[in-house]
Amino acid sequence: MQIGRVLKSxxxxxxxxxLNGLKFMTVSxxxxxxxxxxxVGAGVGDTVLITFGSSAxxxxxxxxxxxxxxxxxKIDNE
Amino acid sequence: MQIGRVLKSxxxxxxxxxLNGLKFMTVSxxxxxxxxxxxVGAGVGDTVLITFGSSAxxxxxxxxxxxxxxxxxKIDNE
Amino acid sequence: MQIGRVLKSxxxxxxxxxLNGLKFMTVSxxxxxxxxxxxVGAGVGDTVLITFGSSAxxxxxxxxxxxxxxxxxKIDNE
Amino acid sequence: MQIGRVLKSxxxxxxxxxLNGLKFMTVSxxxxxxxxxxxVGAGVGDTVLITFGSSAxxxxxxxxxxxxxxxxxKIDNE
Amino acid sequence: MQIGRVLKSxxxxxxxxxLNGLKFMTVSxxxxxxxxxxxVGAGVGDTVLITFGSSAxxxxxxxxxxxxxxxxxKIDNE
Known part of the structure; x- marks a missing residue:
C-alpha cells in the first residue's frame, strides 16, 4: 500500500x-x-492510503x- | 490506473x-x-485511462x- | 517478498x-x-519480511x- | 503488455x-x-508481445x- | 519470470x-x-528461475x- 496525495479530478x-459512477482522481x-x-470521500490535497491490484x-x-x-x-513513532 | 497517450497500432x-479480434495499441x-x-474506441493521440493486471x-x-x-x-481541480 | 524495516505507525x-482494526505501518x-x-507484532526498527499482492x-x-x-x-550464508 | 525481443533459450x-515441457526464453x-x-513458436530475434501476471x-x-x-x-499509425 | 542468483539464507x-517450514533465501x-x-533445492551461488505473484x-x-x-x-542461442 502506498501513501499518496490527491491532486485533481x-x-x-x-x-x-x-466504470460508471466511479470518482477518478489523480494522486501523486x-x-x-x-x-x-x-x-472514502477524499478531497484535493488529502494524504491518503492507496491499495493496488486484486486487493483494489x-x-x-x-x-x-x-x-x-x-x-x-498522521504518521508517527507509535 | 495510469494516464496514457495512444501512439500506434x-x-x-x-x-x-x-487474443483474436483484439485491438492492440502502443501507449506512452x-x-x-x-x-x-x-x-472504448480510442484513437491515436487520445489521452486515456489504462487499467492493469487482473482488473484488466x-x-x-x-x-x-x-x-x-x-x-x-480533462483533469482539473474539481 | 522483500526485506523491509519498520519506520512508523x-x-x-x-x-x-x-480495513477496521488493522495495524498500518510505514516500512522502508x-x-x-x-x-x-x-x-506478527512487529515494532518500529524491526527488520521484517513483507509479502505483496494477492498473496498478502x-x-x-x-x-x-x-x-x-x-x-x-538474521541473514547468513547458510 | 510489453514489447520484447527474444534473446536466448x-x-x-x-x-x-x-514446469516440465515449457520453452523458456530470455527477452529484452x-x-x-x-x-x-x-x-507461439517465437524464435531468437523476434519482436514479441508479452503478457504478465495472472493473465499469463x-x-x-x-x-x-x-x-x-x-x-x-509491425507497429504503425493505423 | 526473472533470472536471479541465490545469496543467503x-x-x-x-x-x-x-509460512512454517518454508526455506527463505535472499536472491540478487x-x-x-x-x-x-x-x-527446488537451490543453494547459495546458484543461478535460478524465479516466478512472482499469484503464479508463485x-x-x-x-x-x-x-x-x-x-x-x-545455461542460457544460449538455441
Missing part, C-alpha cells in the same frame, strides 16, 4: 460502462502521478487496480 | 488464438511505452494485463 | 470499513517507503496488498 | 515438475532482461508469470 | 504460521535484492509472492 465521459505517489478511485478490485467491487481506501491523519 | 498475425506512459488493448483481465474478459478503459476529457 | 480514522524498502499491515490478501484475509508476515532474525 | 534441468524489455515462456497464468494454463503470446509484425 | 523465527535480481522461497502462490501452494522454481544450467 479526472473526467472521462467515454469509458467502459463497468513518490515521484510519479497516477489515477485511483476514491472510496476486491475492496471496491469494481474492475479497477487502485483505490483510495483511507485518509491518513 | 500493433499488428501481430501469429498470436495465441485467445510516463517515460515508457507499452501495449494495451482498446475497449476481468474488465475485458480476456487474458490480457492492460486495457484502455476510458478516454480522458 | 499510520493513523487513518476515516477509512473503508473493511530499498530506496522507498510504503505502507504494510502488520500480522490471501495470507491476511483482508483486501490489502502488503503484509508484514515475519520478523527477520 | 534457457535450460533448467532441475525445476518444479509443473526496454532496459532490462527477463524470462518468458513461449506459446490463465492464458498459458501454467503457473508462470510471463508469456510470449504473439509475434509482432 | 533468511531466518525468521517469529512469522505467520502459514538485476540491481536489487529480494527474498524468494526455494522449491499457485505453484507453491503457499501465500508467498516469489518462488525459486528452477536452477538454470
Amino acid at each position: 479526472v473526467w472521462a465521459t467515454k469509458k467502459d460502462e463497468q 505517489l513518490r515521484d510519479t502521478e497516477m489515477i485511483a478511485v476514491d472510496m 478490485r476486491k475492496l471496491s467491487g469494481y474492475n479497477i487496480d487502485a483505490v483510495i481506501c483511507g485518509i491518513i491523519d | 500493433v499488428w501481430a498475425t501469429k498470436k495465441d488464438e485467445q 506512459l510516463r517515460d515508457t511505452e507499452m501495449i494495451a488493448v482498446d475497449m 483481465r476481468k474488465l475485458s474478459g480476456y487474458n490480457i494485463d492492460a486495457v484502455i478503459c476510458g478516454i480522458i476529457d | 499510520v493513523w487513518a480514522t476515516k477509512k473503508d470499513e473493511q 524498502l530499498r530506496d522507498t517507503e510504503m505502507i504494510a499491515v502488520d500480522m 490478501r490471501k495470507l491476511s484475509g483482508y483486501n490489502i496488498d502488503a503484509v508484514i508476515c515475519g520478523i527477520i532474525d | 534457457v535450460w533448467a534441468t532441475k525445476k518444479d515438475e509443473q 524489455l526496454r532496459d532490462t532482461e527477463m524470462i518468458a515462456v513461449d506459446m 497464468r490463465k492464458l498459458s494454463g501454467y503457473n508462470i508469470d510471463a508469456v510470449i503470446c504473439g509475434i509482432i509484425d | 533468511v531466518w525468521a523465527t517469529k512469522k505467520d504460521e502459514q 535480481l538485476r540491481d536489487t535484492e529480494m527474498i524468494a522461497v526455494d522449491m 502462490r499457485k505453484l507453491s501452494g503457499y501465500n508467498i509472492d516469489a518462488v525459486i522454481c528452477g536452477i538454470i544450467d
